[in-house]
Amino acid sequence: MRMASLALAGLLLADLPGVGEEMRSYVVTGDALMEPLVGGKGDPARGAALISDRQRSLCTLCHSGPFPDAHLHGTLAPDLTGVGARLSEGQIRLRVVDMKRLTPNTIMPSYYRVADEQGRRVATVWRSRPILSGADIEDIVAYLTTLKG
Known part of the structure; x- marks a missing residue:
């Protein structure tokens, strides 16, 4: 029984964003992050699919x-219709990745920062992990850039 519980816990942890992924450093240029995270x-x-999740x-x-x-x-944040034409x-x-670099008081979380570096107490399973993986963020960016109208 204990083995089954450990196996299930391992499977659940493997499905968490950022597990097993090394966070890459990145360079901000002006108000943009030019290089993909992956x-x-x-x-x-x-x-x-991620946007709607x-x-x-x-x-x-x-x-x-x-x-x-x-x-x-x-309705707390801007409508994303046409965001690919605006940005x-x-x-x-x-x-x-980190809206707080542009608007420090935003309520939008930094999706690619380690949660406990943001000065918040977080659950053990999330410590030292970003909210989304670099691949997840690149998928979201790829979709948002298609929203032109």
């Missing part, structure tokens, strides 16, 4: 946009 472009389809990315808790379940969209890929990436 090699290659993200997948817009995975990004669209109210358990992982939490985007639609505050943002509205051209996403499913419009009745569940938040460059690098600007979108920085805003997802």
Whole structure:
């Protein structure tokens, strides 16, 4: 029984964002993060799914946009419709990675910073891990850059 519990815990931990991934350092240029966090472009389809996932990315808790379940969209943050026409890929990436660099008092979390570095007490399972992996962020960036209209 104990072995089964340990195996289940291992499977659950393996599914957490950032587990097993080394966080990369990045360079901010002006109001953008020009280089991807992982090699290659993200997948817009995975990004669209993440944007709508109210358990992982939490985007639609505050943002509205051209996403499913419009009745569940938040109104605390800007509508993301057309964000790909307003901002460059690098600007979108920085805003997802760490909006606090641009707007220190924002309620938007820094998705690619270690949670306990942000001065908050966090659950043990999340300590020393970002909210989203670099690949997750690149998927979200790939999707948001398609939103031109």
